[in-house]
Amino acid sequence: MPKHISLISLLIVCSLWSMPKAAHAQALVPHTLQLDPTKLEKQGLSLAQEAAQLGQFQQFELALPRARLASQLAPQNDKVWFLLGGLQLQTKDFDAAIAALKKAQSINPKNPDVLFALGSANFQQEKYQAAISNYQAGLQLKPNDPDGLFDLGNAYYMLNRLPDAIAQYNKAVSQDQKFWPAINNIGLIKYEQGDTEGAIKQWQSAVSIDKQAAEPLLALAVGLYNKGDRQQALKMGESALRIDGRYGDLDFLKQNLWGDRLLSDTKKFLELPSIQAALEQSQRPEPTQ
Numbered sequence: 170m171p172k173h174i175s176l177i178s179l180l181i182v183c184s185l186w187s188m189p190k191a192a193h194a195q196a197l198v199p200h201t202l203q204l205d206p207t208k209l210e211k212q213g214l215s216l217a218q219e220a221a222q223l224g225q226f227q228q229f230e231l232a233l234p235r236a237r238l239a240s241q242l243a244p245q246n247d248k249v250w251f252l253l254g255g256l257q258l259q260t261k262d263f264d265a266a267i268a269a270l271k272k273a274q275s276i277n278p279k280n281p282d283v284l285f286a287l288g289s290a291n292f293q294q295e296k297y298q299a300a301i302s303n304y305q306a307g308l309q310l311k312p313n314d315p316d317g318l319f320d321l322g323n324a325y326y327m328l329n330r331l332p333d334a335i336a337q338y339n340k341a342v343s344q345d346q347k348f349w350p351a352i353n354n355i356g357l358i359k360y361e362q363g364d365t366e367g368a369i370k371q372w373q374s375a376v377s378i379d380k381q382a383a384e385p386l387l388a389l390a391v392g393l394y395n396k397g398d399r400q401q402a403l404k405m406g407e408s409a410l411r412i413d414g415r416y417g418d419l420d421f422l423k424q425n426l427w428g429d430r431l432l433s434d435t436k437k438f439l440e441l442p443s444i445q446a447a448l449e450q451s452q453r454p455e456p457t458q
Contacts, residue, residue, distance in 0.1 A: 213242025217249045220256065229260050240269070247277035251286065258290055266290050281311035285320065292324055300324045315345040322351065326426060331358050349375040353385040354426060360392065361428035368392055383413035384425060391431065391438045406438060407447035414451030417444075 217239040223232035236253040243249045254269035267290050273283045288303030304321040311317060322337030335358060338351035356371030369392045375385035387409035394402035415421045417439055419432055427435070438444060 210243040210246065213239040213249060214246065216242065217246075217252050221252055224252075224256050224259065227259075229256060232256050233260070240272075245276060247273040247280055247283070250276065251280065251283055254283075255286055258286060258293075261293070263290050263294055279310060281307040281314065281317070283307075284310070285314075285317050288320060288324070292320070292327075295327075297324045297327045301328075313344045315341040315348045315351070318344065319348065319351050319354075322354065323426065326354065326358065331362075334358065347378050349378040349382055349385065352378070353382075353388070356385065356388060357426055357428060357431065360388070360431050363430075365392055365396060369396070381412055383409045383416050386412070387416045387435070388427075388431065391435050394438055395434055402438075403441070403443050406441075406444050410444065410447045410451050414448060417448040417451070 216235045220232040220235035220239060223229075223235070233253075233256050236249070236256050239249045240253050250269050250273035254266045254273060257263075257266035257269060267287065270283050270287050270290065273280065274287070277283070284303050284307035288300045288307065291297070291300040291303060301321065301324045304317055304324060308314065308317050308321065318337050318341040322334045322341065325331075325334040325337060335355055338355050341348050341351040352371050352375040356368040356375070359365075359371060360368035369389060372385040372389035372392065375382060376389060380386075386405055390402045390406035390409060392402075393399075393405065410417050419436060419439075422432060422435060439448065
């Protein structure tokens with residue numbers, strides 16, 4: 170093909186440009202779309218709110234696409250990245266969660282909740298020392314946060330730093346006297362140390378705060394049963410499993426930091442006929458109306 174344009178071709182091109190265009194041809198005219206960043210961010214925040222609401226109902230398949238799009242529409246909003254990371258953490262997508270949370274941290278280094286979430290990501294991957302560093306950094310920004318203190322205690326517990334764990338649990342309770350999970354976990358430690366009486370007192374205290382808390386109620390039942398108070402223990406154990414049948418699963422108990430001694434005693438307790446009956450009842454589907 171020749172590199173020059175012939176006169177005829179040039180005339181044809183010029184005549185085409187000078188001819189009136191049909192209305193439908195205007196769709197082919199290129200133009201630059203002007204986007205309003207403020208409107209885009211507003212749409213992103215609206216999507217993030219939807220994602221947060223869906224996440225509350227465990228509808229992660231619907232929540233995650235909205236959160237991802239929100240992070241694109243509002244890329245400088247740390248709360249949107251924090252939401253995305255939190256949802257990914259819920260679905261065990263740890264690498265993606267950490268990337269989103271670090272993005273949130275780069276935008277707002279003073280958000281302690283981001284550091285606590287990073288600690289949770291590391292904790293769930295059994296990177297307990299890294300989790301401790303995250304929790305400590307979060308507590309420097311928010312030193313009296315009961316959840317942060319509790320999580321730090323759990324990380325110490327997993328590294329068998331039991332006095333440090335108890336100290337953090339007690340700090341959590343000092344900030345919130347109704348924070349029964351910390352009281353419960355002190356009981357877990359005491360039981361493993363052979364202090365059954367001390368453990369029972371902790372679990373009794375936890376149950377007095379929340380009578381619907383299945384975990385300390387079951388632990389208390391096991392402790393009382395081994396102590397010899399069997400009739401009361403059986404009633405408590407049956408009640409605990411009716412409240413939440415998941416606590417009849419030893420693997421679930423292990424995930425909740427129950428130690429070897431308590432797990433061994435619980436295994437025997439769960440094999441008792443009346444406890445088995447309560448467990449079977451808790452696993453039956455609800456009758457449809």
